[in-house]
Amino acid sequence: MSDELNFNAPSGTPVMQTTGDDDSSQRREKLMSLLRGRLHWAVLLSLILGGGLGYLGYSSVVPMYRSTGQVVVESEELIFDGIDDSTSKKRWYSFVARQQQMLRSQEVAERAMASDTWKSRGDEAVEWTPQQFSKAIDTEIDERNNDKNIFTISFDAPDAITAGVGNRALLDAYSEEFDYRAETRFMNRVTQLQSQVQKSEIKIKQYLAQRRTVLTDYEFNQMEADIRALTNQRIELQENLDTVRAELNSRNPIQEGMSTNPADLISNDPVLNQMQIQIDEIEDRIKVLEFGGKGPGHREVKGLSAERDVLNAKMEVRIEQLLSEDIDALIGDPEYDRLRQLEQLWHRQLADVQSRLEKLNAKQAEVADLQELIDDEQRIIDKSRDSINEINVEMDSLKGTIDIFAPGATPSSPDNGGKAKQVAVLGGMAGTGIGFGFVMLLGLLDSRLRHAGDARMGLRDTRMLGILPTLPENFADPEQSERAAHAVHHIRTLLQISNRGTARVFSVTSPAAGSGKSSLSVAMGLSFAASESKTLVIDCDLVGAGLTRRVGAVVNRSVEAILREDTVLTDDQIANAMSHAREKGTNLKDALVELGMLTKKDLQRLNRRQADSALGILDACQGRPFSECVANTGIENFNVLPIGAAKPQDAGLLSPKAIRNLIARAREEYDIVLLDTGPCLGSLEASMCAAEADATVLIVSRGDSKSMATKARDHLISVGANVVGCVFNHALEADMNSASFASIVSQERRTDPAQSLLSADPAIAARFGPLGSAVAAFGTPSKSPNGKPRRQSVANGSSNGH
Template identity: 35%
Template sequence: MATNDFDDMSQFGMANWDGMESKDQPRQTNRVLMLLRGRYHWAIILATVFGLAGGMAGYFRKGNEFQSHAQIRIPQSRDVLLYNDVDTRFQINTFDSYMESQVQLIKSPQVLNEAIIDPRFEQYFGKLPKATALEIILHNLVVNHPRKLEVINFAFVNDSPDKAQAGVQSVLDAYLTYTRNEYKKRGSDKINQIRTIRQAEQNKISRLQQEKNFLISEFGTETTIIVEHDNLRNNIQEIKLELRDLQEKIKSFVPSYNNAPTSDSGGKDNAMASDAIVAQLALTDPHIRTMLSQKELLEARLHMYDTRGIGAGHQEVQNTRAELRAVKRQIDQYVLSGSGLALDASGAPQSPIKQLRAREQTLEEEIDEKEAAALTLAERINKIAQINEEIGETKDDLNFTNTRLEKLEVEQPEDQTVDVLNSGDYPLEPYNSAKRMQFGLVGFAGGAGFGVGIILLVGLADRRLRHAEDAQAGFKDVRMLGVLPTLPSELTDPEQAAIASHAVHHIRALLQIAAAPDENERMGLAYSVTGPAAGSGKTSMTISLGLSFAATGSKTLLIDSDLVAGGLTRRLDIAVHMPLSEVLFNNNILTETQVHEVHLAVRNRNITEAQFIVDRQMASQEQVNHALEQQQETAVGILEVCAGLNFRDAIGTTDIENLHVLPIGNAQPHHAGQLSPVELRKLVDQARRYYDIILVDTGPVLGSLEASIMSSNVDNVIMVVSRGDNKSLTYKSFEHLYSLKAKVAGVVFNHALSEDMQKTSYATMSAAQSRRQSDLLPREVFTQQQSERYGPLASAVASYGSVRKNKRTA
């Protein structure tokens, strides 16, 4: 169930109704009062009994106790000899932390073990096992330090004043002895520790100096290493410049024949870089001259193809270009291999490119060698710099350590300064007299609360609705439309009948106020009346509200959709038979057109269907008589209307003016599965056209299919709950309605006790006791038999309202 369904009930038109008893959110105290209602006397009795028992137990829980106090002072500062910054002052926050540590020290085993062997402790407490003695001290000792003060307070509690004083004095002396010894030991240890740190720093400086000397031993000094490194870097730069010039020269010897030119003009620029070398070699090498002649012949052929207009896609052009590329590659390979060059002393060709490549490799190897040497020198220089920095930092630490050691040796006191302000007083009277009274009051309150809690648990275990507020406890925004009293089956008390009638009229008035339709609105309002369980009074509520609406002149229709119980149809004794024309149609005597003609004639003229059919000779008198006999055996209602029967042909009249009924007809419980939400919506829409108010009597919310369907097709749902209904079932019913997006107008609490009635506005009707008895005499509207059928609530509404009987019956 979505939270928003309950947070904004104004969408249902119920936000500002007058006369409501419910609040937006029941307080917790109201919930407690709801659980105690009707059980107040038992709650008072149990609260008194358990309260007295708890008070006595609390008061006598402990006897008289005595408390002895002691107090010491630890100053934040002391007089100094030379240096005023050596452990002589504390910041406020640091001092408080130190004092708290002293409190913990006092309660530590180191101090308490000394306290239990103190002669005064053994004198008053006797020789006790160590565990027992420690437990006594820990249980009775109280130590605290007031914040921002220089004092620590001791307190020892016991039922004997002598033991209380002995206990606090033993702990105080044990603390003073322990701290004195520990302070001396700590001061000596601190100086020795600082001396050890100084020696370690001196050793570190010596080790670092040796490591530095080893690194510069090869060169003599740090400056020599730096100069050597700079010279080496300059030499590397000179070699790199020579290498860059050599690489530029090599590039000028490399031919570019791989990408063949697309035309003769495009190929000249690409061949110029190697043409000079090739032309020079051709002067002395006949093989190169032959390849050059072949190249020129192929180029001339391409030129001829071009002048004749033969395109690049021609097979001959493509073949010639392929041959030209092959000749160029042969020339390059021949030149680069050195085949056409002069031989050296060993007989190998002396290629210019090969010579340049060899020099390039030599320079690169020389650069790599010198780079490695320069990197080694740089690492050594960085290592020396790190050692120098570390030596400087260590010397600074050594200077600080020497200064610290000198200050401590000068200012270290012999003993810690602790002033004893109170060595342990002797208690003269018990300190816990007021506390015993407090324990008694707490015990009384706890016992009384326990007694009330038992009654509350009984109330929580009772899962029945006992009062009107119970129906609203789970839903803060559910509105209480009204409360109906418990009525006997034979209502003879005029005052009781008047109150019941007023309650129903009040509910009807609230519904009318909430609806507040526009003056131009002609459609009727539809309400579904349902409940969490059978027997909640849904049918009685439907009939009574129908009588109340009819008394105001509203044309009212009651629809019985409870196919299981059919209580509305049974109590009003309504039976609507199938129209004669429909019977003849089912017997295949009349056509559908004739049936429609009969319906129009009967509605517009003062004539019966039988008379019209016989007069128009649509059927013989014998056929009509036979159909009339069949008609008495039929009963139509909500199921037949959903199946297609004309809506007005299924409506039955009652003894009350403006009150009409749509019964269930011959429908049985298993017919509920034939009800369609679409058809029921159409039925409600038809009813809106002819009636001002439509009240739908349904079965229980959780056990009735038609209740769920109707709840989502009407304007508002009226939930009727009865005293004694199951709470869980009621709350689940509300959740189910909200899950269907149904608009809940509110809840009506039925069979209420007199105390619930006194809380409502209907309680003013009790003032009728002071009126003349004749003012409460009811009007005779129903006969005795009708009163029994309609029920006591409907009879009360009819007797104390403006209900008028019909001049003509159905």
């Protein structure tokens, strides 16, 4: 094989030696796998769709003729001179954009279509609508012009005459519409702005009249000064009032309106407040002494309590003095009376000033709202008048703004000829892509294994041991047979070198029935036998029993054993009968009849009993020697342990321990042991055999499900099987030619014709199958490696019965 295998992995699957280009090669391989076997259909479909869509694309492009005229802008105010002046550049491109909108307007189209120039085209049978006319117009700036003052106007039509006439009619209509719109637009705009100025002036007069109802013009002008004067006067009165009240409070602690509650008096009278502070300090000291364990009778506690009582008494006296103060006597005091009168005067003046200031502030707020409305209207007036001035300037600048520099001529050839080719090419490319994409989609939706490449992609981590061709039941092509035999020998060689040649027990399984497990097991058994390896093929498929049926391996119990088990005859009688058979040269059954020990009826019953006593894998698992259970196939070193009398329901009798013991015994007597199991996803014995074998071969066939193949591989790995590789069966000729063993021996060195005839022998093909018969014919040399003649007899059936 072209890929290297790592057989030294302790378990799981062989490892691919990867390179740095694996990702790209894998993507390429996956892409090619979708087209493998379908490439000819993809090419055919792509040619059909590509040609069809290319033709449709080419024919879908209607030939269009283009007539081009040029308009030059004469106004210096609009020309963009190329200098990096953002203002002039913006003005120029804004002007061009407005002209493009005008050219495509319905008014220009109707004006052009109503002109005599348009009517002279002579093709009045084809009706044009203003919308169609507008869509046929195209404009662009002539960047080649250094002055940047020319833009081109094009007109497209299905015929050359209409294109030329249409362009000339368009240019004339555009020039007329430009002048009309310029005058109309400017005049309408000026009228609107003047009307706006008049409305704003009327509103300003209304707002001024409303303001005079609040304040006269003189009051409005003096309002700020009055507010400042009243504010200063209020501050001065407040300061004087605070000074008088401070003097009154110093003369009478009980302020006017203040509560006579003792608590309020203590809080406002400095003397009472100081006494209360001293009392609180004494109580805190008493609490500290009591916390320290000193009771009320303690000397220090008593002293502090006495001080507190004295202070309480003084506070009571002070409160009584304050409450019993003669208010009339205090009023009679000239100084106190003067201060009270001064306080009342300044209080009234302050209230009057505050009232006047509040009224003035309210009027100021009302006037401010009106003034803001007046300012808004004045800004509108200023902006409108500026716009009127700009319009007047623009009207002057647009006089003689545009001039028809080059009227459109009649074109001589279609303008979109290249577009038709482009569309045809795009259509062809799209058709080709659709063709390949459709075939690849079919490949993506196809869940079957169709080629060996599909198996490589689906089982990427599992190596491809070999590829087996599709062989007919009866074939006479020696080259085909020889190639199939060589493929099996290739697989056998890789297995022999696996794990450095230590692997001797191999299980063969598949994802589903019909993949060719039994055929591969027989073929590999014959190949191992041809390499001088004593080989035992064990049919572990208790449900399918394909290997036993294919080889026809039946091992019946001997007549002697049945007679001894049934105790019909004594040991002496059986010994005499066997001696008589040897003397006469007959078998034991005939000797028993001749000696009268058995009747013909007994002989028939004995034959039925022997036919029903087939030995096989279950008997070997129970300890019966291989010499009694193994069928002789007639091929040297090729032995088969059949199913025997086991039924499908007997699969539950097998256990990993029984399989392990069976394999251990087989290792002692045989060089190679092949375990032919059922599908690993549906049989019990397949998982047990795969787990106990040195290596497991997974065979998949063309037509198998990709997902089932992947699940089978994953299942084998999960049970601890060493999946040494995969074999792809029923491969097509293309897959066989791509294999590393595809080269065939030259004509001069081909096997002799006798072996070619042997591969076509119907008896051999029926017994070993096409693959096995190919190996039997082309895998067995005339002499063994030691030079001795090879014994070969493959046409007879196998039975160990007597």
